[in-house]
Amino acid sequence: DSGVTQTPKHLITATGQRVTLRCSPRSGDLSVYWYQQSLDQGLQFLIQYYNGEERAKGNILERFSAQQFPDLHSELNLSSLELGDSALYFCASSVGTDLSTDTQYFGPGTRLTVL
Amino acid sequence: AQSVTQLDSHVSVSEGTPVLLRCNYSSSYSPSLFWYVQHPNKGLQLLLKYTSAATLVKGINGFEAEFKKSETSFHLTKPSAHMSDAAEYFCVVTVLSGGSYIPTFGRGTSLIVHP
Numbered sequence: 001d002s003g004v005t006q007t008p009k010h011l012i013t014a015t016g017q018r019v020t021l022r023c024s025p026r027s028g029d030l031s032v033y034w035y036q037q038s039l040d041q042g043l044q045f046l047i048q049y050y051n052g053e054e055r056a057k058g059n060i061l062e063r064f065s066a067q068q069f070p071d072l073h074s075e076l077n078l079s080s081l082e083l084g085d086s087a088l089y090f091c092a093s094s095v096g097t098d099l100s101t102d103t104q105y106f107g108p109g110t111r112l113t114v115l
Numbered sequence: 116a117q118s119v120t121q122l123d124s125h126v127s128v129s130e131g132t133p134v135l136l137r138c139n140y141s142s143s144y145s146p147s148l149f150w151y152v153q154h155p156n157k158g159l160q161l162l163l164k165y166t167s168a169a170t171l172v173k174g175i176n177g178f179e180a181e182f183k184k185s186e187t188s189f190h191l192t193k194p195s196a197h198m199s200d201a202a203e204y205f206c207v208v209t210v211l212s213g214g215s216y217i218p219t220f221g222r223g224t225s226l227i228v229h230p
Contacts, residue, residue: 002158043205043220056215090158099209099216100147100166106158 004107018079025093032074038087117142121221134193138206
């Protein structure tokens, strides 16, 4: 158990809908990262937050947004969902922002199915 | 721009024989390199990381990897495979870009271990 929790575990929804995925980082970790894992694209970094502020952006679509709250939990919002958004969404956390030295701890993921 | 190529999508070994998972990277700057393992229906777990210290890096569960700058490689090895090693393995390169560390994942290598 990494100490990172994600809810829900599974989510099934329809095209055009909006969903929110939630992540709670390990105790003491200030950084939260979001990743998408799909058969087409593999594992892709989406976005990073550090202590409430957006820190780095990867291949995140404009239909997607995220935020980190004062209690450090984070939410990833996916809107106008398309079939291609079906994927496993991972959250990870680390103490700081230096990925050359920090260890990321991954949550178990949320499997999103868009029908 | 950085990229990472995992040269084999599947590797099949017998229990007790050596494991070699190959990874090549391209990066304009000094990279940090990581290997992660993902067991079925689980999040990713860090096996080991290279961050410009010793070129031979030892990780968990008997895995190790050697950073070879001249060959731009970071292959993962283990002397003797165990059934529990069957999983998906990801090579990751992280480079400082615009003040932030952006991780790029390889497509993954599925390790199959036969009894």
